[in-house]
Amino acid sequence: MNITSIKTQRSFVSLIIYTFLTLGALTMIMPYIWMLVTSIKPIGEIQTYPPSFLVRHPTLKPYLELFHLLPMGRYLFNSLFIASIVAACNAFFCSLAGYAFAKHIFPGRDKIFLLLLSAIMIPYQVNLIPCYIIVKNLGWLNSFYALIIPNLAMAFGVFLCRQYIMSIPNDLIDAAKIDGCSEFMIYRIIIFPLIKPALATLTIFTFLSQWNSFVWPLIVIHNNSMRTVPLALSVLNSQFGSNFAMVIVAATVATMPVLIVFLFLQKYIIQGITMTGLKG
């Protein structure tokens, strides 16, 4: 093969690659663009044929209407509040437990850890009904307790932290002990700063999964003012047709702000995904 034919072959291959990736990328972004475009169309234009990406008379009226008709601010607050608390507590409780499982020696350690680990393997649907009954009996239905407390320390986080802390040399911990540090001091001064990268990933990951959580809120929340964003979207959606424009505007409000924030945190989220992926 001479050089020119290799070159044409190469450029042909890269043409295929770019076409393929660009088609894929377009398929990925098209729904978002369509959503954005539709959300600023006046009602009359949404229904016109043919559907168009061009907006003749862009308006923000649908957004004003949405916040006027529904306590959208309240939904956003609920989701934000729940996701933040759960994410922060998971970072704390999981790293604390992860430290003990990684560096302490105590009776039953490995058995308890294995049992915790098994929680990752069990499909959540198996726990759903008894959890509902427990939460109901505690009087937590329609409250923040139901959405926050069961998720405060998840097994996946403990596992992640333990793996990470195991790589910290014991010498550091021993040195601190000789200097008279209490166990909690060791955690606070040595472990916590060293596992910050893992905790950043865990926190962002937990926040994201809580922000998008749907089935559990669907089951324990029936009160309008306690709804989270996905739940509110789902309720709007079930009145599909009657409230066409509202659904799309609500979906835009629910999607776009977090999308922008999380695009910046892409690195951490991918890390979280691949960590579960490659270690699992």
Add this chain to the structure above:
Amino acid sequence: MPENMKSKDGVVKTLIEQKHSYLFIAPAVILFCIFVFIPVLASFFLSFTKYNILTHSRWVGLDNYYQIFFHDPRFWKALRNTVVYTLGVVPLSISIALSLAVAIDQKIKFKNFYKSMFFMPIITSVIAYSIIWRWLFAGEKYGLINHLLIKIGSRPVDWLINPNSILPTIMIVAIWGGLGYNMFILLAGLQTIPQVFYDAAEVDGASSWQKFWYVTLPLLRPTLLFVLIMSVINSFQVFEQAYIMTAGTSEGVGGVLDSALTLVSYLYEKGFQRFEMGYASALAYILFGIIFLVTLINIRLVNTRRVEY
């Protein structure tokens, strides 16, 4: 010196250390017991009873399971739909994701831009994107997809109206939503393959296709197995897409003629709309059993075809 200290007050020291250990794991373990361990056992017990929140549970032995397997056509419909969904979504999603991952792994421009595009569905809630898609797939000529179809000279499809096309439509949306996740895991797997293998293959005169077939695929096997297992598990738990895309079109949660009834949506309907919680628990354990079995089969299937190097 440290040796000395250990032997002197070793017993006291371990006791203190242990008190801390138990304290440290307490929050995670207590929550685990209340919201995972006890519920798993309770659910097993409930599956042998008739129970609705209001009355006491009544022991019925294997009756729930018997009813499900022999007198419940809706269960079989849900199982059939879920299996069809899985068989459609998993192979398509993984093969497209693999092609994308291989393409992105090449020396290309705008790599981060492409990555960000495929990253977006990962961070969007299933509820939100299912709503957008429901509306893209709107019937007649008003949906964008049908409009495009008409433009290229095809006939419009009643995506979410015709009972035969509802499930495939949901599958398309699920593939779209899961693509990025699979792609990023496969991409991470690709990046662990050392360049020397490709160099060696090149020296041997291997074509791009041969390099993919004889180097990439075998070395990617562990990652592929992981993606396969996770995708199958997730597929068997499909609920949100089906729930959102058929909401309001039927009395139960299955859509027209139960065409989008999945195992989890059936479980949800039985447990939380009709409050037949014993029956729903039995459904949950059957789902658990199916997922467990299928995962075992997957591991077997991939491992028996192992290639030694």
